[in-house]
Amino acid sequence: xxxxxxxxxxxxxxxxxxxxxxxxxxxxxxxxxxxxxxxxxxxxxxxxxxxxxxxxxxxxxxxxxxxxxxxxxxxxxxxxxxxxxxxxxxxxxxxx
Amino acid sequence: xxxxxxxxxxxxxxxxxxxxxxxxxxxxxxxxxxxxxxxxxxxxxxxxxxxxxxxxxxxxxxxxxxxxxxxxxxxxxxxxxxxxxxxxxxxxxxxxxxxxxxxxxxxxxxxxxxxx
Amino acid sequence: xxxxxxxxxxxxxxxxxxxxxxxxxxxxxxxxxxxxxxxxxxxxxxxxxxxxxxxxxxxxxxxxxxxxxxxxxxxxxxxxxxxxxxxxxxxxxxxxxxxxxxxxxxxxxxxxxxxxxxxxxxxxxxxxxxxxxxxxxxxxxxxxxxxxxxxxxxxxxxxxxxxxxxxxxxxxxxxxxxxxxxxxxxxxxxxxxxxxxxxxxxxxxxxxxxxxxxxxxxxxxxxxxxxxxxxxxxxxxxxxxxxxxxxxxxxxxxxxxxxxxxxxxxxxxxxxxxxxxxxxxxxxxxxxxxxxxxxxxxxxxxxxxxxxxxxxxxxxxxxxxxxxxxxxxxxxxxxxxxxxxxxxxxxxxxxxxxxxxxxxxxxxxxxxxxxxxxxxxxxxxxxxxxxxxxxxxxxxxxxxxxxxxxxxxxxxxxxxxxxxxxxxxxxxxxxxxxxxxxxxxxxxxxxxxxxxxxxxxxxxxxxxxxxxxxxxxxxxxxxxxxxxxxxxxxxxxxxxxxxxxxxxxxxxxxxxxxxxxxxxxxxxxxxxxxxx
Amino acid sequence: xxxxxxxxxxxxxxxxxxxxxxxxxxxxxxxxxxxxxxxxxxxxxxxxxxxxxxxxxxxxxxxxxxxxxxxxxxxxxxxxxxxxxxxxxxxxxxxxxxxxxxxxxxxxxxxxxxxxxxxxxxxxxxxxxxxxxxx
Numbered sequence: 001x002x003x004x005x006x007x008x009x010x011x012x013x014x015x016x017x018x019x020x021x022x023x024x025x026x027x028x029x030x031x032x033x034x035x036x037x038x039x040x041x042x043x044x045x046x047x048x049x050x051x052x053x054x055x056x057x058x059x060x061x062x063x064x065x066x067x068x069x070x071x072x073x074x075x076x077x078x079x080x081x082x083x084x085x086x087x088x089x090x091x092x093x094x095x096x
Numbered sequence: 097x098x099x100x101x102x103x104x105x106x107x108x109x110x111x112x113x114x115x116x117x118x119x120x121x122x123x124x125x126x127x128x129x130x131x132x133x134x135x136x137x138x139x140x141x142x143x144x145x146x147x148x149x150x151x152x153x154x155x156x157x158x159x160x161x162x163x164x165x166x167x168x169x170x171x172x173x174x175x176x177x178x179x180x181x182x183x184x185x186x187x188x189x190x191x192x193x194x195x196x197x198x199x200x201x202x203x204x205x206x207x208x209x210x211x212x
Numbered sequence: 213x214x215x216x217x218x219x220x221x222x223x224x225x226x227x228x229x230x231x232x233x234x235x236x237x238x239x240x241x242x243x244x245x246x247x248x249x250x251x252x253x254x255x256x257x258x259x260x261x262x263x264x265x266x267x268x269x270x271x272x273x274x275x276x277x278x279x280x281x282x283x284x285x286x287x288x289x290x291x292x293x294x295x296x297x298x299x300x301x302x303x304x305x306x307x308x309x310x311x312x313x314x315x316x317x318x319x320x321x322x323x324x325x326x327x328x329x330x331x332x333x334x335x336x337x338x339x340x341x342x343x344x345x346x347x348x349x350x351x352x353x354x355x356x357x358x359x360x361x362x363x364x365x366x367x368x369x370x371x372x373x374x375x376x377x378x379x380x381x382x383x384x385x386x387x388x389x390x391x392x393x394x395x396x397x398x399x400x401x402x403x404x405x406x407x408x409x410x411x412x413x414x415x416x417x418x419x420x421x422x423x424x425x426x427x428x429x430x431x432x433x434x435x436x437x438x439x440x441x442x443x444x445x446x447x448x449x450x451x452x453x454x455x456x457x458x459x460x461x462x463x464x465x466x467x468x469x470x471x472x473x474x475x476x477x478x479x480x481x482x483x484x485x486x487x488x489x490x491x492x493x494x495x496x497x498x499x500x501x502x503x504x505x506x507x508x509x510x511x512x513x514x515x516x517x518x519x520x521x522x523x524x525x526x527x528x529x530x531x532x533x534x535x536x537x538x539x540x541x542x543x544x545x546x547x548x549x550x551x552x553x554x555x556x557x558x559x560x561x562x563x564x565x566x567x568x569x570x571x572x573x574x575x576x577x578x579x580x581x582x583x584x585x586x587x588x589x590x591x592x593x594x595x596x597x598x599x600x601x602x603x604x605x606x607x608x609x610x611x612x613x614x615x616x617x618x619x620x621x622x623x624x625x626x627x628x629x630x631x632x633x634x635x636x637x638x639x640x641x642x643x644x645x646x647x648x649x650x651x652x653x654x655x656x657x658x659x660x661x662x663x664x665x666x667x668x669x670x671x672x673x674x675x676x677x678x679x680x681x682x683x684x685x686x687x688x689x690x691x692x693x694x695x696x697x698x699x700x701x702x703x704x705x706x707x708x709x710x711x712x713x714x715x716x717x718x719x720x721x722x723x724x725x726x727x728x729x730x731x732x733x734x735x736x737x738x739x740x741x742x743x744x
Numbered sequence: 745x746x747x748x749x750x751x752x753x754x755x756x757x758x759x760x761x762x763x764x765x766x767x768x769x770x771x772x773x774x775x776x777x778x779x780x781x782x783x784x785x786x787x788x789x790x791x792x793x794x795x796x797x798x799x800x801x802x803x804x805x806x807x808x809x810x811x812x813x814x815x816x817x818x819x820x821x822x823x824x825x826x827x828x829x830x831x832x833x834x835x836x837x838x839x840x841x842x843x844x845x846x847x848x849x850x851x852x853x854x855x856x857x858x859x860x861x862x863x864x865x866x867x868x869x870x871x872x873x874x875x876x877x878x879x
Binding site: 346349350353357360361364367368370371373374375376377380381382384385388391392394395398399404459460464 | 764768771777780781784787788791794795798836837840843844847848850851854855858859861862865866874875876877
């Protein structure tokens with residue numbers, strides 16, 4: 001039978017790994033809207049981590065700011081500007 | 097014969113004071129001796145023996161600024177090409193390389209100290 | 213007795229700053245805001261001068277906020293060095309605020325401009341006064357956000373917006389890295405109070421960790437924390453690999469702000485480096501081996517940024533950009549002076565050690581005065597030349613106005629280091645300290661840096677003074693001229709009174725960095741409150 | 745703390761450090777300003793989680809988890825306080841993180857506004873094209 005504390009630590013490790021994957025995808029994704037969605041996923045995992053690490057008050061502040069406000073603002077920004085990031089490869093990029 | 101013993105600070109102040117005073121005296125002498133009315137001459141409009149007016153010749157001389165520019169550019173062409181076009185090229189990502197390498201160096205030092 | 217004046221300055225100035233946008237909704241007369249900002253700035257100057265006088269008279273002074281004892285609550289702590297830098301900051305900021313009254317005389321956004329300018333001053337004074345490492349983070353952010361917003365103040369100008377976003381993006385990274393450094397420090401020492409940290413790093417390592425047994429590797433944590441904080445501080449003071457934002461950001465701000473950024477904000481990074489490497493992780497502490505390595509790095513970077521700043525000055529077309537590169541060069545020299553404390557170069561308390569630090573702070577003061585003088589002069593020159601910043605088009609503006617020309621020449625001589633101006637004596641101290649420390653090649657490099665920077669300064673003087681005027685120029689009013697006159701006289705005074713000033717600075721440095729001084733910093737900031 | 749628990753907690757800490765690394769890469773190397781802002785929010789959030797993780801403590805006993813640093817009784821006795829100090833996690837990092845979240849919000853909103861201005865003035869958010877200031 002698995003102990004309660006080990007179970008909690010297991011959830012923490014799992015949350016860490018999920019946030020790592022989400023960050024990796026968010027940073028390497030060329031489509032910015034999908035990047036925002038991945039970053040929102042990562043924020044959600046962090047909110048769970050705050051709860052597991054016994055900081056419920058921080059989680060309460062963090063959820064509206066990082067899960068709600070940041071993606072909304074960045075999505076608004078993307079809507080006003082451009083959606084794709086452009087390739088990283090080409091030498092010199094877009095400098096004319 | 098007595099010598100004047102001064103520490104470098106006082107000596108520097110003393111010397112610069114003397115220099116400033118002598119500059120002032122020379123300037124005063126200059127403005128008292130210099131002409132009050134500007135010298136007028138029609139020299140520039142007079143033709144040389146060759147028939148060309150002097151103003152034509154005057155216009156092709158090298159200005160001090162261009163001379164300076166030529167010397168600086170010529171002396172450090174490779175250096176400035178590197179500094180201006182490679183480092184300070186205004187692209188954020190190219191700065192990132194230098195800035196990240198510095199934080200890498202600091203972390204390396206921290207690790208070296210840790211391993212000791 | 214707690215000295216209320218130590219604690220009251222920063223919070224009250226925050227209040228004075230943030231009431232401004234509200235007043236802007238009610239009061240429409242711009243003259244009121246000029247007067248208000250100047251009065252607030254004068255208030256800061258008076259309090260800073262009073263604090264300086266009591267510190268000089270009675271030694272280190274601290275103030276705990278909310279009556280909490282120092283390791284628990286936030287405390288502000290003043291010793292000789294930081295009260296002096298705060299006085300310098302407050303006085304130059306006062307002149308800059310006065311100058312702003314002329315510079316933005318018919319700007320609609322005056323309340324916002326002054327809010328940000330006072331916010332900048334609050335941030336700087338808070339960073340300098342604070343005795344708490346986390347409060348330093350908060351104040352760095354206050355200062356930085358004001359600075360980003362001021363750089364991008366002309367929000368319809370492409371260059372200004374570009375400079376502001378480059379500065380803001382990497383500045384946010386730098387302060388967050390400092391926050392991670394604080395996390396490491398808290399994990400290994402269980403405190404963020406500077407006096408308490410000093411005690412724990414210096415006197416003993418066997419204490420109870422608040423966070424429990426998990427984060428026991430104190431040496432590694434210290435090393436990483438020091439590395440991250442140093443990166444942030446060198447970003448704020450624009451030392452070589454972190455200097456890229458400065459030549460973009462400083463010229464694009466309104467000219468009085470350029471003077472504040474170039475003359476004062478970079479000092480904060482230098483001061484924080486000094487506080488971390490000479491008080492908290494001091495030469496007598498358990499991490500002195502790490503300090504030697506770090507100071508070697510700062511020495512090399514200081515020399516590199518001195519050289520690069522001086523070289524890049526020579527090829528600039530923009531008068532403010534030229535001055536910005538000169539800032540990089542001079543901050544490099546100051547950092548070279550701070551690096552003398554490595555045990556490879558000198559022993560604490562020896563002649564070279566004290567000379568180098570004295571030279572560093574003397575040069576800091578000289579550079580602040582000279583650089584703000586030059587930037588303010590450049591503002592008047594640009595105005596008189598009809599708004600152009602290109603050196604080619606200035607065409608002898610300063611020739612038409614002898615006072616302007618004199619201010620320009622005095623500023624250049626101060627920075628170039630020509631006697632009898634202060635710049636000479638501070639460079640001489642740096643030079644002498646490295647000779648004394650047995651590293652003459654570094655002294656030679658310091659001279660080479662001065663010689664290279666001559667190219668840029670000559671170009672500036674030539675463009676503003678010696679070319680023939682091409683068109684009619686606008687005349688500036690009396691207020692900026694008076695301010696330029698005051699700063700010129702200040703430059704002259706730092707030179708003429710150099711024996712007295714260097715003697716005072718030497719006393720301050722010895723009082724702050726000696727073993728007794730560090731112990732006193734801890735006692736005054738920590739223990740004295742437990743007795744009550 | 746048992747070996748297994750330490751190992752699991754280490755996984756969390758190491759994934760946080762990798763997050764710092766990846767988001768730093770995103771800020772320094774990706775070309776789009778919007779991507780840089782996203783990476784910046786990830787970076788500052790990771791710093792906050794790291795601070796909270798530092799304030800965490802081992803379990804008082806395998807069945808009794810640590811409690812949040814909030815005293816629920818209005819007039820606590822000495823016994824209450826002793827029990828609280830034995831059980832609660834460190835409150836100070838939480839206070840720090842609260843401040844840092846607010847400051848980070850201000851900085852992020854400011855950068856978003858500036859990016860909008862950059863797009864309006866330059867027609868792009870690619871930093872390789874936003875490079876008018878050089879030399």
